[in-house]
Amino acid sequence: MLPQDFTTDVVKTAIQLVVENAFKYGLPAAKRKWEQVKKENVGKTPAFALKGDLVNRESVMRAFNAALDERDTTRVIYLCGPGGAGKTRLLEEVSRKITNSTKSLRWAGIFDLYHTDLHNILRLQSAIIESLDTDKRYFAKYRDAKEQFSQKRRDGIFSLTPDASVHAEVAALNQLFVSELNQFTSRYRAVLAFDTLENIADEQDLIQQIFGFESDKGTLSTKQWLLDLSRTVVNTVILLAGRPNPDLRLHLEQINQANEGRVEVIEIGGLTRSDAAHLLNAYIRKAPRPIASLLTQNADRVWQITKGLPVQLALMVELVFQTPQILENQGAPDVSETGKEIVRTFFDCENPDKRPLFFLALARKGLAPDLFHFLEPKWSKEECAQRLAKTEQLALVKKRHGDNELFLHDALYELFDSYSSYSEREIADWFQRFFEYYQERQREESGDRSRWEKSTISLLYYDLRRDSLKAFYRTFVRWSEIAIKGYEMELETQLRNEVLICLHNDSKYKQVAESGFTETIFNQDNVVRWIERLIMKTQYERAAEVAETFLIFGPDEFLMDSRLPLIGLSERNETILRTIISTAPPIFWASLLTYYGESLTYLINRPERQINTVLLKAIELLESLTLDKDHPLWWFRNRLLGRAYDRLGYLARVKGHYKSAVDYYHKALPFFKDTEIDDEYAFTLNNLAFVLALLGDAQQGRARAEEALGKRQKLGQRYPLALSYNTLGLIRALEDPGGHSGQQDCEYALSIFEELNTPRGIGLACNALGFILRKRGDGWKMSMCTPSQAMQWYEESEKFLERATEILLDGEKIRLWEAYNELGSLNNDWGCLLRSLNNQQGFQQRFEKSIGYQWQALKLAQENNMGFQEVDACDDIAQVYVDLSNFDEARKWLERGKSLIPSEFNLEKSISAGQHNSSGEIYWLSLGKLQLREGILEIRKAGNIGIDEDPISSGTRRLLSSFLYFQLYSTHPRFLERKGREVAFTIRELAISRKVVDDAIQQLEREYNLHLSVLLSALSQG
Incomplete structure (x- = not known):
């Protein structure tokens, strides 16, 4: 922008020239001349300074x-x-x-x-x-x-x-x-x-x-x-x-x-004295004689005050033409008030011929015929285009290449801002109209990303000038969050720049200054934006460090851990940061804690309790803010609540607290729905679907997955859509392990991932297909498929899982663990099949490979603080040793697995305390599997060495009590029916007498005051 005093000098000189001219010829004569000018130029736009030939360039x-x-x-x-x-x-x-x-x-x-x-x-x-x-x-x-x-x-x-x-x-x-x-x-x-x-x-x-x-x-x-x-x-x-x-x-x-x-x-600078006079003559060639004479006679003075700058010369010509009304005043004119009168006349919104200039003065994002027509609907688009074409001829008007939008030169923007006599209310009302136009454009152009972004930036610009603080939270924060999440950093930078322009250049406007929006508020929010950016860039440790710095400087109530290290900062910078947050409102601390908590969920060395405390504190702060839907913070508050609950759900899921994960996901969904964040709604819904399936409610899980799929189909983002197909395929496989529909969904997901060339997606789909094909191959155990068909599926499963390990080697550790663990389970199942076919060498090789893969899974779990995954690997290694009849080694691995499970997971205490309802804790499932494995081990060991009935009874009791653990994990009927059939199949396979089974059941029912009807039903079906 031009220095304000420069524009002031130009306005002042224009007034002085007219006043001096009036005194020179006498006031009556001067008035007559200007009346003549007005008559000659009725209906004309003030446009004498037209673009012409260059001078001295x-x-x-x-x-x-x-x-x-x-x-x-x-x-x-x-x-x-x-x-x-x-x-x-x-x-x-x-x-x-x-x-x-x-x-x-x-x-x-x-x-x-x-x-x-x-x-x-x-x-x-x-x-x-x-x-x-x-x-x-x-x-x-x-x-x-x-x-x-x-x-x-x-x-x-x-x-x-x-x-x-x-x-x-x-x-x-x-x-x-x-x-x-x-x-x-x-x-x-x-x-x-x-x-x-x-x-x-x-x-x-x-x-x-x-x-x-x-x-x-x-x-x-x-x-x-x-x-x-x-x-x-x-x-x-x-x-x-x-x-x-x-x-x-x-x-x-x-x-x-x-x-x-x-x-x-x-x-290049201003023109010389003679060149300025030459350009001035060109500008006033079509001007009325009184104006031309006045400027010609004062060419030197005009040159001095405009510094010979062509744009300022053009501005002087236009201003002098607007000054005749000062001749109506008595006495010396007030420069400020007269300047306002001149500018009001120049940008007269009531005068149809000057209205384009008024709209151009406000339309800092450009004025095109469509926008002009929206603001002035009584004129057709064609007439609006004609009026703008005429205005374009002014030397003070610019046009952007390749567009039909017009802009004023900075000199005119500065003139309008310095001398406008329009009230703040009038200007704000017009900015409201601009806002409505771009709001409509934004909706219409959602399919054209480039145009949508342009409309979004313009929307923010005019919203900031209606009420800056409301616009900051209502528009900037919303679209900035979306831009960062979608890795649209160019859009995010443009949004940020618009806010800075408003703060630095437009703070003189009353609606900006009085809104309460300050650079401190921007910097407070920018702290959170940077933490969010670091999370998106997978720099989780750095994100946590930045958040912790502000928590150390902040109130004690937000400092969750007094042992937090402080990043080395200079005393000056530390003072700056402390000042920034000294007046921070609750929404700042809530947003800081939300994203701090999110960064912690990705760090393997941070205690689960600490992360829960951080996120729950954020939720407490947010829920204490009672806001109606029209409040500018409403969207941001609800967005943060949805995010905090979703991250608690994620944390609970990865830690094996499936029931808690379901509860948190359910709490997150309404907030995403209310704020219309459809992609995150679908993301949470998809995760909820899979957890429901893991708890045995595959039917409800499938319904949720299909809802997420439908939402993502409407959004049109193919990568998340493929993730939904992959999840849906896994759920179908859990619902029907021998079926083909789950495989079809995952194959379709893989085809999308391959087309998009996304390694992570390919790895996820390969893991899923490896699991599904292994489960289909396991059908040979229950005569659901032939051994040759099982062998074919095992071979396909192995190819997918080996491909997954290659792709995921430098990716998410939990996904790599899944691939190693599945390969271990696959080779064990494959070995059992080969042994049933009397392929001695083949089954030994497969069992050895199984142990090798499970060792890799175990090591990965230990290195990355994966609690229940470590237990699972121990259990699977024990399974291999049981199948190899190496019972002592199997016992060691079972004991190792049990030792890793927290002591609160105690069957006797839980049942005696009345915990009959599902807790959804993965460790109950782990204990059930370990108990089942121990029962098999005892019975097979007793059979191998010819021991009496006591170990058989003890082993049978373990087999049956495994069902109690499964029941503590989930009470969903279909899950319990499936587990009941699994226990019953094992009992039949081990040829345990019905009397031993019945005695053990009666003993368990008396001891725990439970009725094992589901298990009895499964046993009776044999």
Whole structure:
């Protein structure tokens, strides 16, 4: 923006000229002249300062022409000068010359970096390509690669992709752009122009500076990209224009060290006295005689006050035309009040001919015919377009290349802001109309990401000027959360920049200043945004460290652990951070604790109790905020509540507290539904579905999974959709282990993952298919399939699981554990099949492989604090030794498994305490499996060495009591029926007499005062 005192001087001089002129000729004569002017110009837009020929810029144009005439070399011209010097006008002249040229030049247009959407490098590259290659004969590889990248983003892949992978893809696109541009310039000489370069400084926010976070734009900043482009392209002219930027100039001039003469810096300033007079004459050529005479006679004074800047000269002409009303006043005019009158006349919203200028003064995101028609519906779109076309001829009006939107020069924005006499209420009402327009556009353009983003940025801009604090939480926080989650860092940066512009440039507006929105509030929120970004970049330890720093500085009630280490900060930075949070409201602490808790859930060395405490404290704070739906914090509060409950559900699930996980997931869902966060609603629903299936309620789990699937189909993100198919397939397999429908779902999921080339997804689908095919192969044990069919399924299962281990080796440890554990179980089942076929060598090899894989699973569980997974591996190793009849070794592994289970999981205490209802704790399931295994071991060991009935009775009791543990895990009928059949099948397979079984059942029923009807029913079906 121009310095306010500069614009004030121009306004003051315009008033003084008219006043002095009146005294010179006498007030009556001056009035008559101006009345004549008014009559002659009824219905005319004040537009005498029209765009015309350049004055005294021949040296600049010679430099431009020389660069255009060269061949096979790249020339970079940096045009720097103050605002209003005519830099944009010079670039427009290049455009005119190239358009009229027959040379093999290709003009890409002027890319004005005033617009934050062009700070998105990929969008800027696409805009250049579309301008240069209108016939789409070149850049095919780039277009394909860019579409694949965009499709991945639309498919939701980046939200679950490591940060480095995304950076690598963006870097590859950048390289491909340069490569294809150089192929294009091997035939044509390209001309690229970039305006308003002062807007691309590498600014870092305060939190980023203090903690030393790297730039979060994905790869290069716009500035660095332009510098790299200037170094690497061939046969290209790059024209850069902007206000003086010493840092940018230094970096550009350094390019000459390796490529001498490639970069030329041209400084332009105001015109000389004579040149300014010449331009003034051009501007007033069509002006009424009194105005022309007044300005001509005072040309020197005009030159001095405008510093010879062409835009200021044009502004002076327009202002003088607006000053006749001051002749109605008596005495010396008040500059401030008279200035307001002049500006009111110039931007008169009541005058149809001047209304475009009024709307342009407000429409800082551009005024196009559609928006003009929305604001002024009595005019058709065609009439609106005609009026804007007429306004475009003003020297003070700009048009963005490739768009139909008009903008005013900064000088007019500054004039309007400094002297507007419109009330804050009037302006706010118009901003409301702008907001409504972009709200409608945002809904209509949801299918076009580029247009949707542009509308979202404009929506935020006008919302911030209605009520900044409400807009910050209602619009910025909402879309910033979505942008970070979707790895749309360019959008997130644009949103952030709009807030900073509002804070730094527009704080003088009453509706901004009185809203209560301050930079401190922005910095408080930015703390949370950075923690969220670090979580998305999988930098969980760093995220936790940053959160803990603020917890140490904050109130004691939020410090969950007094032993937290403090990141080394300077005394100055520590003081800054303490100041930022000294006035922090509850929503800050609640959001900080929510994301701190989330970061902790991914750290294997943090105690579960600590994480629960953090997240529950966040929930307590959030639930203490009673807000109605119209409150600006309502959406954010509910979003955080949904997230906190979801993360508690996740933590409970990975720790084996399945019943608690179900409860937490159920609590999270309404918050995601109310806030219309459909993707997270589906995510939570999908996880809930699988936990329900693990608890034995496969039917309800399937219903929930299908609901999540339907939601994701509407969202159109293929990666989450494939995750839903994978989950649904696993649930179907749990519901019907021998069926084929689950396999079909997972195969379809795998095909999507492979098409999208997502390693994590492929690994998950391979794990699922390995499990399903193993379960189908196990059908030979109950004569549900032939041994040869089982062998075929086992072979397919092995291929999938081995592929999973390769893919997941450097990924999620829990998924790698699943692959190793499944391979161990597969080889054990396979060995049993081979032994039944008398294949001695084959079954020995399979059992050895089984133990090897289970050892790998065990080691992984130990290294990564996987409690029940370690127990599970011990149990599975014991199973192999039981099948090998190595009972002593099996006993050691069973005892080791039991020793890992917390002491509170005690059958006698739990049943005597009346805990008959399902607790959903995985350790009850583990104890049931261990008890079943111990029973098998005792009976088989007794049979091998011919021991009397006591071990048989004891073993039978263990077999039957395993069902009590299963019942403590889940009381769902289908789960218990399945476990009852499993116990009954084992008893029949071990040929235990019915009398021994009945005696043991009676003993257990008397001892625990329970009726084992489900188990009895399963036994009777034999």
